[in-house]
Amino acid sequence: MTARNFPTAQDAENAFYEALERSDLEGMMAVWAEDEDIVCVHPGGARLTGQDQVRESWAKIFAAGGRARVHIAQQVAISAMMLAVHSVHENFTVAGESQPRPPIVATNVYLRTAAGWRMIVHHASPAAGQPAPAPRQAQPKLLH
Amino acid sequence: MTARNFPTAQDAENAFYEALERSDLEGMMAVWAEDEDIVCVHPGGARLTGQDQVRESWAKIFAAGGRARVHIAQQVAISAMMLAVHSVHENFTVAGESQPRPPIVATNVYLRTAAGWRMIVHHASPAAGQPAPAPRQAQPKLLH
Numbered sequence: 001m002t003a004r005n006f007p008t009a010q011d012a013e014n015a016f017y018e019a020l021e022r023s024d025l026e027g028m029m030a031v032w033a034e035d036e037d038i039v040c041v042h043p044g045g046a047r048l049t050g051q052d053q054v055r056e057s058w059a060k061i062f063a064a065g066g067r068a069r070v071h072i073a074q075q076v077a078i079s080a081m082m083l084a085v086h087s088v089h090e091n092f093t094v095a096g097e098s099q100p101r102p103p104i105v106a107t108n109v110y111l112r113t114a115a116g117w118r119m120i121v122h123h124a125s126p127a128a129g130q131p132a133p134a135p136r137q138a139q140p141k142l143l144h
Numbered sequence: 145m146t147a148r149n150f151p152t153a154q155d156a157e158n159a160f161y162e163a164l165e166r167s168d169l170e171g172m173m174a175v176w177a178e179d180e181d182i183v184c185v186h187p188g189g190a191r192l193t194g195q196d197q198v199r200e201s202w203a204k205i206f207a208a209g210g211r212a213r214v215h216i217a218q219q220v221a222i223s224a225m226m227l228a229v230h231s232v233h234e235n236f237t238v239a240g241e242s243q244p245r246p247p248i249v250a251t252n253v254y255l256r257t258a259a260g261w262r263m264i265v266h267h268a269s270p271a272a273g274q275p276a277p278a279p280r281q282a283q284p285k286l287l288h
Contacts, residue, residue: 037220037222039220039231039251041249041251041269041271043269044269044270044272045271045272046249046271046272047218047231047233047249047271049220049231074191076181076183076193078181078227078253078255078264078265080224080225080226080227080255081224081225081226082224082225082227083222083224083226083227083229085227085229085253085264085265087183087191087193087265087267089191105185105190105191105267107183107185107251107253107265107267109222109229109251109253111222111224120222120229121222121229121231121251123231123249123251123267123269125185125187125188125267125269126188127185127189127190127191128188128189128190
């Protein structure tokens, strides 16, 4: 596993989506906390917990091929000293498809560890209907 | 709105599901932080943000009737000083239906405010397939 240190939750989130676009399993797992309490819900999927289940799921997704670009939009971020929560829309564009896919809504939670910020929860699900407009371009809310 | 103070995130979570079972709109909104950055995703629904959208959605759900009991299972909890994240399975039993509904997976995020712990994110989606077995009956992880 590549040794990477993410100084902010946003750095971890950027690395998460970069790894997802590149189908880079080691890059993906470098974003996750080395913790058995990590939780991952792929769109329409069951809840997965722990390193083994999460790694296996991404390995299957990446092995299936189908490179996609993902544009992250409408982020709402709440950040505390040790935890950060980002709610985002994921807009996927798949090679060979003329239209972007319907948006996915994701709740991403990051934990500040001794090795920098790491992902502990990724919960994604299809966002049916029209997404609500972003009321404003919010800066992350710092609690303290 | 009822003035309630939840000393722990678990108290807020209990009140959330009690209000849901009772179709109690004021009880439900008393659990949510008074903050425009709150996020709610109902199963299969679009992301809702802010007090007005969240209240309106619960009002519609409760007005539609259909009382249900909900059993919360397989909680994974991560708690920091100001934020707590609970991942749970929601098992609904609807009056007049002989079988429980397929499980819903929910990510619930709570914020410690001046008025106690309040919900800031509820992201629920159908958990397709068999849920992963809980590796153990974990106590909430306290970061500090």
